[in-house]
Amino acid sequence: MSIKHTFKATVNWDINEGESTQNPRTFSRNHEVVIANKVSPLQVSAAKTFRGDDRLYNPEDLLLSALTSCHMMSYLYVCAQHKIEVLNYTDQSEGDLDVESSGKGSFKTVRLKPVVTIRDETKKELALSLHQKANELCFIANSCNFPISHEAIILVE
Numbered sequence: 001m002s003i004k005h006t007f008k009a010t011v012n013w014d015i016n017e018g019e020s021t022q023n024p025r026t027f028s029r030n031h032e033v034v035i036a037n038k039v040s041p042l043q044v045s046a047a048k049t050f051r052g053d054d055r056l057y058n059p060e061d062l063l064l065s066a067l068t069s070c071h072m073m074s075y076l077y078v079c080a081q082h083k084i085e086v087l088n089y090t091d092q093s094e095g096d097l098d099v100e101s102s103g104k105g106s107f108k109t110v111r112l113k114p115v116v117t118i119r120d121e122t123k124k125e126l127a128l129s130l131h132q133k134a135n136e137l138c139f140i141a142n143s144c145n146f147p148i149s150h151e152a153i154i155l156v157e
Helices: 059-081 121-137
Strands: 010-012 031-034 042-044 086-091 094-099 105-112 114-118 148-150 153-156
Touching (some): 042 059, 059 086, 059 105, 059 121, 114 121
Parallel strands (some): 105 148
Antiparallel strands (some): 010 031, 031 042, 086 114, 094 105
């Protein structure tokens, strides 16, 4: 049995004075993403490479951060199930996007690089192995069609 959850987002974009969408080089990619009952809209653009504002989030940033964040939350969940006390979790993930000359592109791989600090030395190997279980539970990872690797490091404090 499964339970369906629906998530909603609204994207708002307007043409700026003097711009035109008749030429792909002449209009702003800046827009906002609004999600009901959230703190504030996300200010989003294209990546700088694709004529966007590099000060703003871009869809590729958001995909990578969604995957990284979901993995962390799944990992903390499985650690709690195994009574592993996690003190700190940091991940400097990376994703590789390949774009063809036609403009079509896709992520080809993502590398999660979590550094996790736990309290109990005797649970270090278990803590390392639980990244695989977290990946199996992660909603975002289960929605991706590219390989996700885990280069995890477990520290003990």
